[in-house]
Amino acid sequence: MAVTPSGPLSLPLDNLRTLLANCQSFQEWVGADDAAEALAFISLVAKDTNERPLALAMQAPGRGWSAQQNAGGAANWFSSKGTLLLLLEDDVATEMAEPDAELTFTNLVGDIISDIMELAGAGVYLNVTSIAIKDGPSRSFFDEKESNGDYYQVVLEIGWAG
């Protein structure tokens, strides 16, 4: 990533990346020793390979950023809020049947969500105000497995304010 995210639109995306990288369960998932190492496993905007585990943070088109001015007596200030998307993908272990395949994945995602809830808003971490599932969890369709593999995917909507 040659461009450093800055300003009220890009920073929340980068902050979500930082928050996720600091989640213990995410570090364990990707086999990272620490947050700095885990950062390498989190892409922004788009990804053009099938490498998994995959974490991809994106703006949520059409449900995005807004700012509102607050009256504070002698001083006014803007507060902003927005929604980001977090796509998580992991390969299914060979020949793993259901429900084990889905439960393995949802256990993992659940642990990451719990970690996000614990860290959010603390210190420098993104102030997450809501988490919802946008898509999934879903397993890759049979006609995709030959080319893209057998994997599970979920897309989370991460609401934030600050």
Added chain:
Amino acid sequence: MSLRTQIADDIRKVILNADDAAETITYTPASGSAKSIKAVVLRGDVRDEAADDGIQKAQRADVHVSTDATTGVSAPSIRDTVTFDGLAWAVDSWRGGDAGMLTLHVVRFDLIEKSDRGHRLRR
């Protein structure tokens, strides 16, 4: 020779003749062993398609095969695969089978970009 026998003979000797329009493909049933069979492959459109999670290159083809259990495909399944052009394709659907031939509709999707449907494509 009955008409049925004659048709089957034509399928083997004429329609699925590798010296003409046919080629050898590999057919792999979802449960069972792979085998080499003759087929006439009509390669379809190749296009970029928007998926819920980004963009993929979609390829489709019709694969004409005999319904003979040994030299063709007698009982296809949607989880079977065929291999030609060095790529594995998924059997998506099929039609025919009454006149000794079957047309398998096969598909292949390759990732171009993982993102979100709402993002601008072909960036």
